[in-house]
Amino acid sequence: MNRPKIAVDCMGGDYAPEEIVKGCLLACRELEVLLYLVGDEKRIRNILEREGACDKERLVIVHADDVVGMHEPASNVLKKKNSSLYVAGLLLRENKADGLVSAGNTGAVLTVGKFLVGALEEIERPAIGVALPNPKGRTVLIDVGANVDCKPRHLLQFAIIGHTYAKEILGIQNPRVGILSIGEEEGKGNELVRESYSLLKRSKLNFLGNAEGRDIYAGTFDVIVCDGFVGNVILKASESLGMAVLQMIKEEVQKSLLAKIGALLIKPALNNFKKKADFAEYGGIPLLGAKKPVIITHGRANAKAIKNAIRVANEFYLHHFNERLSEDIKNLSPKEVRI
Secondary structure, three states: OOOOEEEEEEEOOOOOOOHHHHHHHHHHOOOOOOOEEEEEEHHHHHHHHOOOOOOOHHHHEEEOOOOOOOOHHHHHHHHHOEHHHHHHHHHOOOOOEEEEEEEEOHHHOOOOOOOHHEOOOOOOOOEEEEEEEEEEEEEEEEEEOOOOOOOHHHHHHHHHHHHHHHOOOOOOOOOOEEEEEEOOOOOOOOOHHHHHHHHHHHOEEEEEEEOOOOOOOOOOOOOEOHHHHHHHHHEEEEEHHHHHHHHHHHHHHHHHHHHHHHHHHHHHHHHHHHHHHHHHHHHEEEEEEEEEOOEHHHOOOOOHHHHHHHHHHHHHHOOOOOHHHHHHHHHHHHOOOOO
16 A cells, blocks of 8 residues: 655654654554654654554654754754754655654744755745634634745735645635735735735635734634734734633632532533644644645644644645645736746
8 A cells, every 4th residue: 555654753842752753653553654753763662662563564763863952043954964854854855755744943844844845846935824713614824934024926825825725625615815914905004915915816816805813713714815924923822812711711710619610511612612722633734835745733742743743744645735736826826927
């Protein structure tokens, strides 16, 4: 059987390599994948022997004796050619692996994805897309940190990338696309937004116009486009707000017996809400437009998160995402925009 081959950076993240290797074992038991476990061979092998590997033929250890620290400059990864992250990226570059998963230094993972793995021929800049929850399903926000200085043609490509993500991975037919601005009327926003609006309007996307901040979690758009600076601020603020809301609810519940009883009654609903907001359930966020799927997961990723990040990489491979994206870039761009 021709299984997707996923390279996993086993030394990146707060709980590496323990939780990363455990996550690989979970994925091996639940998914039809072959995993390259990249990192310190002795430490990885000890964990596998202790935990009991499922199918040794589907768990291949690739030794790497160096690590890119969480607080190192991102560019250091290109100098540390024996690091687990660089070696994992090299497996993609050399077509030995079909996808990469890392919980390590986010900037370094982006650097590997953009400069070692490289972008698709049709894509000028890969972008990070995150599928945020809303009452009706999911909204793709793109870009959320890969590109902080953008031109209108970049936002046009981000919109098409988001369209393909929503269509192929989330199953949304004819996704509704908007561009993030400070008002819903055409002409609102800064120069980048206004010029990008014009390009998007002339594209073959289902472009509905400006999206405001309130639309991000309302479900009125399936894809919302912005530059990486704005997107990253939104993503980090959203993560912080989610944790703050849960903490405040927990504190209020402790204030009275009646509140504690009420909390017990609505506990299933609260658990469902927490599950929707839990990054471990979704595994990681993809760098879209790279030649091979590169999945960035949280530095605090546990085994469950790693398993789900591997699942995400597997989904991108099985859905032939890059082939669909290349077609959409050609078919949906305005004719006057050179690809």
